Amino acid sequence: MTSAFEAVRDRQSLSKVTDVAPSPGEVLTLVAAAGRVADHSSLRPWRLIELRGRDRERLGAAIAKAEGDKKPSTKPLRAPLLIAVVASYRKSKVARWEQEAVASGVAHMLSLLLDDAGWGVFWRTAGSATRSKPVAKLHGLDKNEELLGWLYVGGKPERSRPGRRKPVDASRFVSRLPGSEKPAPRVGAVIAGEADASSPSTDGSEKKSDRSKKSGTSKKSGTSKKHGGSKKSVKAKTHKKSTKAAERDDSAQ
Numbered sequence: 001m002t003s004a005f006e007a008v009r010d011r012q013s014l015s016k017v018t019d020v021a022p023s024p025g026e027v028l029t030l031v032a033a034a035g036r037v038a039d040h041s042s043l044r045p046w047r048l049i050e051l052r053g054r055d056r057e058r059l060g061a062a063i064a065k066a067e068g069d070k071k072p073s074t075k076p077l078r079a080p081l082l083i084a085v086v087a088s089y090r091k092s093k094v095a096r097w098e099q100e101a102v103a104s105g106v107a108h109m110l111s112l113l114l115d116d117a118g119w120g121v122f123w124r125t126a127g128s129a130t131r132s133k134p135v136a137k138l139h140g141l142d143k144n145e146e147l148l149g150w151l152y153v154g155g156k157p158e159r160s161r162p163g164r165r166k167p168v169d170a171s172r173f174v175s176r177l178p179g180s181e182k183p184a185p186r187v188g189a190v191i192a193g194e195a196d197a198s199s200p201s202t203d204g205s206e207k208k209s210d211r212s213k214k215s216g217t218s219k220k221s222g223t224s225k226k227h228g229g230s231k232k233s234v235k236a237k238t239h240k241k242s243t244k245a246a247e248r249d250d251s252a253q
């Protein structure tokens with residue numbers, strides 16, 4: 001069973017996917033979980049739109065219209081299922097940026113859950129066409145709504161080579177307030193992929209993964225990892241602290 005720690009650490013975006021897609025029911029199961037993100041005043045300021053089959057061609061045409069191209073964009077055909085992520089801003093004392101953070105959180109969470117369920121996922125935008133009129137019209141967006149892009153979803157190819165990922169040197173991103181009495185403890189670089197989720201934490205506190213093992217509360221999603229490709233073949237290896245250590249393969253997206 002994958003712990004949340006492992007699922008997040010080992011996730012990766014897949015730009016090339018096969019023609020199989022999760023069923024509408026499976027998507028709903030995962031969305032019900034993803035929708036549990038932190039949400040100020042529980043506004044649920046988001047919605048998702050599935051694009052399957054010919055709808056992807058309609059999106060290609062809308063993108064072309066926005067870009068002034070004669071030929072429809074073939075980008076949306078890269079996956080059998082596109083999930084449009086919509087920020088639906090509610091009238092509220094909660095600021096717009098807070099609401100966008102919720103919508104974005106849902107998309108990240110859903111992307112993670114799809115990956116963990118064995119699907120290939122890639123969050124894409126379409127440049128300035130993303131928030132163009134033709135594209136908004138196609139999706140039936142209200143004036144209080146904005147697109148955050150699309151999750152491209154499909155099967156994981158049998159032999160998908162794990163792309164190389166830059167390690168995250170956490171110590172570079174965590175600090176204390178300026179003028180704070182003590183500097184942040186620097187116990188060496190903590191890099192995603194190097195930490196051992198099963199080892200005791202450095203401050204002696206119990207880890208969540210340990211707690212869930214004991215209580216048996218950790219559950220698998222209702223979906224199985226059955227879509228080809230080895231499960232979690234990407235294990236970030238030990239890297240040097242240098243940011244040049246490994247270059248992510250971001251090409252041809």
Ligand SMILES: Cc1cc2nc3c(=O)[nH]c(=O)nc-3n(C[C@H](O)[C@H](O)[C@H](O)COP(=O)(O)O)c2cc1C
Pocket residue numbers: 011012013014122123124125126127148149165250253
């Ligand atoms: C809102 C958003 C939009 C993105 N749009 C694109 C895009 O249009 N093209 C692209 O190559 N990557 C895009 N990305 C980045 C990829 O989804 C992916 O995160 C990146 O290739 C790194 O791979 P990784 O997620 O496995 O680390 C976007 C990410 C986010 C969060």
